[in-house]
Amino acid sequence: MAAYFRRVLLGAFAVMPALALSPALTDSVAFAAAPDAAAAKSFIQQSGAKLVAIINGPGSTSQKSADLRALVNDIVAVDQIGKFVLGRYWQVATPSQRTEYLHLFHQTLAYNITTQIRAYKGVTFQTGKVEPGPAGDLVSTVVSRENQSPAHVQWVVDTIDGQPKIVDVVVEGTSLEVTERSEYSSVINDHGGQVSALLDAMKQQLTRMKAG
Template sequence: MKRILFFLCFFLCSAGVAAIETPTQFIQNTVDSVISVLTDERYAAPEAQDEKYTQLAQIVDDFFDAQELSRRALGQYWRLFTPDQQNEFQTLFLDLIKQVYLKKSITYSGEKVLYNQEMLKSDLLAEVATTLIADATNTSIIYYMIRPTPSTPWKVYDVSVENVSLIKNYRSQFQSILQNNPPEKLLAILREKTNE
């Protein structure tokens, strides 16, 4: 159940839609997409788990602004990476997140999401506060969102679950490595982890 909870916390948003959605609409519409995959009988059989993982992984790819996520996770060290290293880091970082949170045994058990408040910080920045209700547990989740222009779709660059930031958690790990090592060292570690 804990694994399911964390999956829903991090990945209950994303998917392409024709019209430009508000931040809350972005989440509401794509919650349905995630639940649709999790409840699809085609993915119930053990031999269909790889395909279910592929579908959920695509949602994760669409969910995040990969560059913004990566830039904030690396903090001051981002500028030490070459453009090629930055691109590789973005790919490896998303692969790591998918590997950690997208377990093939994920199922849907009727969890509900309450959409509490949408906060537009500017035309380009927003926050959506939600509550995930699972059994008797209420979990506070805030999605931090960004878009490059007012005419482009929203993406997520951080998720805070009970005041624990995804970005800050990884930033501390990455910075502990980069304090005394070049970017290639972190990339090598991520390559190894994502190939496990």
């Protein structure tokens, strides 16, 4: 299940923030010290319990989608994530491009969550040990689904603006935010460093998602 779960996370949580912010972004994001191990573990336990309750609970797909979007916005710093994923191109982008990019980033996350709900059905979530890391506390979990092998996932938790937030997800040693940043950079690099090319690609992706 680990490879499968990694693909699901890459789709639904493809907007995880940085392991370490580049110097260009440190002025715009207020970071504090990581929460202590007990607080980080409690945060992940509570967040996981909420996610499982939404996925496995009653309600329509549209209602679950709305509930999941609200949950992700609460436990993940989406705007900061988007800035990191764009990397050095954030400084290249015009003010209007930055605004459009963040808008598309939020929309992409929302639709990814919607399309991945069925993949999470029957999920269970168990927390394990907590280890300190350079970006925050790494909370180990085992995520399971019926008829699938368990996936061992580490959630990196840091304090942002006084609140604990998930700042990365590591599956089989793969950092999801680093993977997403690489993919975004590749699109821009393949088009002569034009941020507009990424915006066009994101809009095309959203069109395909909306079409089902």
